[in-house]
Amino acid sequence: MSFKVYNSYSRQKEVFESITHGHVGMYVCGPTVSGESHLGHARPYITFDVLYRYLTHLGNKVRYVRNITDAGHFEEEGREAEDKISNKAILEKLEPMELVQKYTNLYHWAMLQFNCVEPSIEPTATGHIVEQITMIEKIISEGYAYEKNGSVYFDVKKYAAHYDYGKLSGRIIDDLLETTRELDGQEEKKDRADFALWKNAAPEHIMRWKSPWGEGFPGWHIECSAMATKYLGPNFDIHGGGMDLQFPHHESEIAQSTICNHTAPVRYWMHNNMITINGKKMGKSYNNVIKLTELFSGNHPLLTQAFHPMTIRFFILQSHYRSTLDFSSEALVASEKAMKRLWEAYENLQKLEVGDTVQGEDAEIETKVLNWLNELPEFMDDDMSTPKVLANMFEIAPIINSIKDGLIKTNALSSSTLQKMKDSFKLFLEDILGLQNVSATDNEAFKGVMQLLIDIRKEAKGKKDFATSDKIRNQLIELGIQLKDEKGGEMSWTVA
RNA sequence: GGUCCUGUAGCCGAGUGGCUAGGCAAAGCUCUGCAAAAGCUUCUACACCAGUUCGAAUCUGGUCGGGACCUCCA
Known part of the structure; x- marks a missing residue:
């Protein structure tokens, strides 16, 4: 008997075998803490929580890395660069990191409610700027990225000439080129399919870091590559996330990491589907x-x-x-x-x-x-x-x-x-499955009180004093507690 | 437009060609002082049209829906 997982990369179920026997490296794309989590976000966290639990049950020591994206991304590439987090911070008159903290706390609280096991490492994007810059430099030196006006772009066309760009997401680079929407300010890029590794920061941009290319901030995809590489190595077992991240996020991760580390980063790509509402x-x-x-x-x-x-x-x-x-x-x-x-x-x-x-x-x-x-x-x-x-x-x-x-x-x-x-x-x-008792009454004193009520009710019933018996039952119902009469005169209760 | 996924009973959902998931709702019965709970039973569906096959929800082709990605998105 062996554990099989569906690998999005090969589009089929494969027997899971970790690179190092008994150890599993797993990276899951975490939240962007610029707002509250919604139901859709709950799915990957619960899905990969179960995966983590199951791998552990199978006897593996799992290093589970789930990042916090706190650096923000562009609203839309090519347009006036707006850092989501810093933009909202201005509106709310908050420090960017104050906002980040607020939503990070809320997120942690929600994960606790879901009984999700805490990841082994929860790295933040802002805490790994140095690693990201190092990685970008490496990609430039390998000849797969170029700098323009303080920004650095990944050369997708060059990459695609040597590697299978688009395999994960089932995309054909020529189709991409033909159908990429017309955007303003594309002149910096050699090619429309190119994506940013580093973006030059406009003066009003709050979140900014010094780099060899001037002050700016990292591109969308490099943070995950940098943090995954740092904590799991250049080649690790599982990368998870929502299906909607396959392209461009994960496709780009593969490209960056492959150039940087001379190896494909991930053995098994796993993606959860979406939660829909009215379809x-x-x-x-x-x-x-x-x-x-x-x-x-x-x-x-x-x-x-x-x-x-x-x-x-x-x-x-x-x-x-x-x-x-x-x-x-x-x-x-x-x-x-x-x-x-x-x-x-x-x-x-x-x-x-x-x-x-x-x-x-x-x-x-x-x-x-x-x-x-x-x-x-x-x-x-x-x-x-x-x-x-x-x-x-x-x-x-x-x-x-x-x-x-x-x-x-x-x-x-x-x-x-x-x-x-x-x-x-x-x-x-x-x-x-990580399920828990939903009852908030798992408490000895409370149970004792309930037992007392049950004893009184049993006495009343024994005397056919149904008025008392019903009073106890009905008033407990109003408190949200349901009594059940069982065979042989026993009684039990549950919280409705 | 390109690529891909999908259409299962009132609702949510599993489904590897033959053994007809499960849950919720609904109905009946049993138990019970009454109720609730529990148990038993019933409701047996695969968008449509062809084809392959001894046999198709499952494979193939077509038709019509729905959706995802191509742009931040879990």
């Missing part, structure tokens, strides 16, 4: 984003309620990362209910006693359960088929609940199978 990509340019803070608070016209971050995570994992995922409040409500049901089954499972039974009495159930469990790693191995993992768990959930309710005999399953269920659920649900 259209959620994105800044479409003005249809739903920010994470809006999602968590329910404060948005398209939302019928607030959604817990774990609901979002679950929602994302219910689809395959390379498919588009269409957002709607309705779909999130469905995910919320589904996750709640699955999680309760998981909690019920943990309470089931492992008996001394040697053999399952119901061979049919035993076999089915074992098959479902055995498929879980196979699904993960198949390019992270998280929807299938969850589907199998939903197959098992009714069996757990039936055992708990006595509808299936406790010893229907052998103790080893029951133990395997417990281990597998813990492993896949918590460790690999």
